[in-house]
Amino acid sequence: MEKKNIDWSSLGFGYTPTDYRWETRWHDGAWEKGGLTTDSTITLSEAACVFHYSQSCFEGLKAYTTRDGHIVTFRPDQNAKRMQDSCRRLEMPVLPVETFLEALDATVKANAAWVPPFGTGATLYIRPLMIGSGPQIGVAPAHEFLFRLFCMPVGSYFKGGVKPISLQVSKYDRAAPRGTGHIKAGLNYAMSLYPTMEAHRAGFAENMYLDPATRTYVEETGGANILFVDQDNNLIVPKSDSILPSVTRRSLVYVGEHYLGLKVIERKVKFSEVKDMKECALCGTAAVLAPVGRIHSDEGDIYLPSGMDKIGEISGKIRETLLKIQSCEIEAPEGWIRRIL
Numbered sequence: 130m131e132k133k134n135i136d137w138s139s140l141g142f143g144y145t146p147t148d149y150r151w152e153t154r155w156h157d158g159a160w161e162k163g164g165l166t167t168d169s170t171i172t173l174s175e176a177a178c179v180f181h182y183s184q185s186c187f188e189g190l191k192a193y194t195t196r197d198g199h200i201v202t203f204r205p206d207q208n209a210k211r212m213q214d215s216c217r218r219l220e221m222p223v224l225p226v227e228t229f230l231e232a233l234d235a236t237v238k239a240n241a242a243w244v245p246p247f248g249t250g251a252t253l254y255i256r257p258l259m260i261g262s263g264p265q266i267g268v269a270p271a272h273e274f275l276f277r278l279f280c281m282p283v284g285s286y287f288k289g290g291v292k293p294i295s296l297q298v299s300k301y302d303r304a305a306p307r308g309t310g311h312i313k314a315g316l317n318y319a320m321s322l323y324p325t326m327e328a329h330r331a332g333f334a335e336n337m338y339l340d341p342a343t344r345t346y347v348e349e350t351g352g353a354n355i356l357f358v359d360q361d362n363n364l365i366v367p368k369s370d371s372i373l374p375s376v377t378r379r380s381l382v383y384v385g386e387h388y389l390g391l392k393v394i395e396r397k398v399k400f401s402e403v404k405d406m407k408e409c410a411l412c413g414t415a416a417v418l419a420p421v422g423r424i425h426s427d428e429g430d431i432y433l434p435s436g437m438d439k440i441g442e443i444s445g446k447i448r449e450t451l452l453k454i455q456s457c458e459i460e461a462p463e464g465w466i467r468r469i470l
Contacts (some may be wrong), residue, residue: 133242133282137249140284142297142415149239150279151232154262155222156272158179163232163276165239171275178261178271185260185315186215189414190376192237192244192253192469195457200244200470202255205233205456207376212257215312220270221259229257230467232278237469245282247456254283254415254454286415287334291438291448293422294411296350298400299336303351303371306342310371317373323353335411337424339400340369347398353416354378357398358443362428365406366395377451378412381464384450390444408441410448418448 146169178184186307188208193201209229216223233255237244245251256279263273287294301324304310309317319450321336327457328336337355340346347356347367354375357365364385366378403409422437423430435441440448453459457466 130241131338132244134246135282136250137245137282138284140245140282141288142254142283143281145281147240147243147280148281149236150238150277152275152277153228155231155274156263157275157440159421160222160224160228160276163228165235172189173262173275174264176264176266178263178265178273180285181265182261182268183314183316183319184219184221184271185258186212186219186221186313187256187258188212188313190233190257191414191455192255192257193456194244194247196247197457198247199457199468200241200467201388201455201457202233202237202467204376204380204465205230205467206464207379208257208327208456212259212315215314216259218309218312219314221261222274224259229278232257232276234469236278236280240280241470243280243282248370251282251284253280255280261437282312283415287419288313291420291431291440291445293420293435293440294334295332295336295423295425295437296337296421297328297331297333298424298426299328299338301336301338302341303336303338303348304341306340308370308371310348310357310369313373318351325351325354333425342372345399347400347403348372350411353411353413353419356381356410356412356418356444357403357406358441360405360407361392361409362442362443363392364447365398367398370397374411376412377417380454380465381412381418381447384454385443385447387462388450388459389443391447400426406433408435408444409433410441410444417442417452420444448455
């Protein structure tokens, strides 16, 4: 199978329409039989619920080419289950895991020529989404819904790859206490756009959000979870009911504990502790694991001992191990790798 003529190594993290996507609709209490389409556009009523009451959720995962030429995905069942949690919280119909995986397999197979070759540093990013597509003017859930899954080849999420980035502590809150911070709702990201652009205009790659109730504890960034390594080389995982349960974070934590023998401690992390940490990194599907070298707050700058030149030792080992698991260079735990081709 011949690959597309693309300079894979120069790809950024952006939208490139590929040949096929998968779609199904829910109405009259049931999902239609879905299938592939070549149409990259969606036609909706001006009264579609998503435009008025933001009834939408999405997921993000990747497909990889292994060293021996196979195409695989990483723990897609976990993305399917997390999407179900999002749907329940947003009064949307739950898409069966089997349907999610059917859409995934069909779309990746149909776009196999777009999956970047092994060793290029690029991957195929997959975006499943669901929206309230039916007309709804009164404040209520839609009566019709659209699920679509599409994909695109991408490079690194942050410019510079694994070069340490700078964060600022945001003056804004990412999510309300007992709100929707724990699900992948589109409305959460809409709320983060202005603070994110403010951070970019100030020269920072991302915001670090503190807990909205007390502004004492570290939560996450606008698009990724946060991990720390303390002075004893323990992996510290911030704990909060309003942090999105990242599939990548859970996987990195498992790798740290079971592959590298690290002690993992999941607990609330006070921002006042951050200055004493040895390493800090962001993690998520898009970024995988991105090192943090500096954190700016009103009290001044915190420079992590790992520095601004390269990824920290522990963070680097965890990242490299996970990447090798995803590309099948290291044996994965049972059920983590789904082979598509």
